[in-house]
Amino acid sequence: MKFTKFGKALLLSALSAGVILSVTSCVQDYSVGYLYVTGTVTSQSAGSGIISGFKIDHNTGQLYNINGLPVPSGGANPVRAVLLSGSRFLYVLNRGVNASGGTDCTATNPCLNANITQFAIGANGILTPQETFYTQGVNPFRIISDSSGSFIYVLDHDSPAPTSTSSVPVAATSNANCAAALIGATTCGDVTAFAVNPTTGRLTLLQNTQVTAAGGSGFPLTYFPVPSNPVDFAMASGYLLTMSSAGTTVDTITGAYTGGSSVFPYTYNASNGQLTINQNSTNPLLNVAQGTALVSGNGYVFVLDNEAPTPNPTGAQSQIVAFTTGSGGALAAATNGIIPDDPNQSNPTWLAVESKGKWFYVANQGNNTTGTGTAESGLAGYVLNSPFQPTEMSGTPIGFGTGAGPQCLVEDPSNQFFYTANFNSSTVTGQAIDQNAGTLTPLSQVSKVPASYPLTGQPTWCLVDGRTN
Numbered sequence: 001m002k003f004t005k006f007g008k009a010l011l012l013s014a015l016s017a018g019v020i021l022s023v024t025s026c027v028q029d030y031s032v033g034y035l036y037v038t039g040t041v042t043s044q045s046a047g048s049g050i051i052s053g054f055k056i057d058h059n060t061g062q063l064y065n066i067n068g069l070p071v072p073s074g075g076a077n078p079v080r081a082v083l084l085s086g087s088r089f090l091y092v093l094n095r096g097v098n099a100s101g102g103t104d105c106t107a108t109n110p111c112l113n114a115n116i117t118q119f120a121i122g123a124n125g126i127l128t129p130q131e132t133f134y135t136q137g138v139n140p141f142r143i144i145s146d147s148s149g150s151f152i153y154v155l156d157h158d159s160p161a162p163t164s165t166s167s168v169p170v171a172a173t174s175n176a177n178c179a180a181a182l183i184g185a186t187t188c189g190d191v192t193a194f195a196v197n198p199t200t201g202r203l204t205l206l207q208n209t210q211v212t213a214a215g216g217s218g219f220p221l222t223y224f225p226v227p228s229n230p231v232d233f234a235m236a237s238g239y240l241l242t243m244s245s246a247g248t249t250v251d252t253i254t255g256a257y258t259g260g261s262s263v264f265p266y267t268y269n270a271s272n273g274q275l276t277i278n279q280n281s282t283n284p285l286l287n288v289a290q291g292t293a294l295v296s297g298n299g300y301v302f303v304l305d306n307e308a309p310t311p312n313p314t315g316a317q318s319q320i321v322a323f324t325t326g327s328g329g330a331l332a333a334a335t336n337g338i339i340p341d342d343p344n345q346s347n348p349t350w351l352a353v354e355s356k357g358k359w360f361y362v363a364n365q366g367n368n369t370t371g372t373g374t375a376e377s378g379l380a381g382y383v384l385n386s387p388f389q390p391t392e393m394s395g396t397p398i399g400f401g402t403g404a405g406p407q408c409l410v411e412d413p414s415n416q417f418f419y420t421a422n423f424n425s426s427t428v429t430g431q432a433i434d435q436n437a438g439t440l441t442p443l444s445q446v447s448k449v450p451a452s453y454p455l456t457g458q459p460t461w462c463l464v465d466g467r468t469n
Helices: 005-026 176-181
Strands: 031-040 048-057 063-065 071-076 078-083 089-094 115-121 127-133 138-145 151-158 189-196 203-205 208-212 224-226 230-236 239-250 257-268 291-297 300-305 319-325 331-340 348-353 359-364 378-383 406-411 417-422 427-433 440-442 452-454 458-465
Touching: 031 078, 031 417, 048 078, 048 089, 071 078, 071 089, 071 115, 071 127, 078 138, 089 138, 138 230, 151 230, 176 208, 176 224, 189 239, 208 224, 224 257, 230 257, 230 291, 239 291, 257 300, 291 348, 300 331, 300 348, 348 406, 359 406, 378 406, 406 458, 417 458
Parallel strands: 078 458
Antiparallel strands: 031 048, 031 458, 048 063, 048 071, 078 089, 089 115, 115 127, 138 151, 151 189, 189 203, 189 224, 230 239, 239 257, 257 291, 291 300, 300 319, 319 331, 348 359, 359 378, 406 417, 417 427, 427 440, 427 452
16 A cells, blocks of 8 residues: 555644553553542531541642541541541541630640541542441540551540540549449549441441449440550550550640650450550650650650650750560660651651651641741651661751641542641641652642642641542
């Protein structure tokens, strides 16, 4: 077959177009996952909660609003949420508000109407409320799941009064059930445990088979006591660890408990979700005074501390302290485990280890003020050297920027971007990861897309879902 010059040109054009189209099809934009953010509608005194949601663009990291969101969170003041691995269910912990309409929940002025609201995740990331569940204690404020998604645990700041018959939650001023589990304790916090139905996502309360309720009833206790004034908890190396404070310290801006100084371990049974006190368990001091968060990652337990080991509230440097987990869940200080926070930042709220375990990042809330010459919000990045000796990334003596007051830090499912939800500026900000150095750069400087996205109300937590089908 012979072609005229015109026919050859037409053929070449068609082939070129096909090549271009085939290349273009390989770089088409698509959603790699969903980003969900819990928050509070600040214009309402009742602290009505909402959940915002975004689709994450695989190529650029740009966020697009999910149609139909925000939706109500199922209660007031949502503080945390969990998304079970491999499932289509999301659980939001709504802390409620106290009688004055505030979020600083205490034993004498507890938050009311707290609950756990279950959501089903449908097509295109839409959320549909399912059922509501309740914890056994007073002032719940943290929720986590085990790695298999079979069990969910909620940390209640105050254990319930054993004989209370009121519909309003009452914290125990003296609780014999605390002493039954924790030698010498007169009051305590508690962990409420649930089993998760893998089909429906429904939660079923787990009884504490290790401890019989006080009063000679013979019935198992319905919760697991932990030392008074809990601040945070985490699962690590087969243990559930709870960090507690010497006294109740509350962040007046976010309502978060702070001042962690010791950690108490429970042994975790992966087959039935039970928590067992090891007879050698202790409540050791961590050599920190203002612990704000407890995070497990890369084989270590990290304690975020808002001041140096010796209490010095006026100008002490924030730090991250790393521990290893030993027999019975006891924590041992890691070699080279005292890691200074970025000197221009303060009040660390969360830590995330990058998926390949080469770097980790710390979100610092700051002091909620600007223009004072004092430490501000931001992200600090660290290289995880081997042997363990984390060093702050070069070029970050002033840290990576975020919005004001970041409350959480998550990596996207494609491991290209990090996002923070920022309490004071009511925004989500995105950063791209340099795959060689680990440094973070605002999306606007990498992909020419917005680096910041507005939210309705003030955010409290964020999480990502890698399932988009």
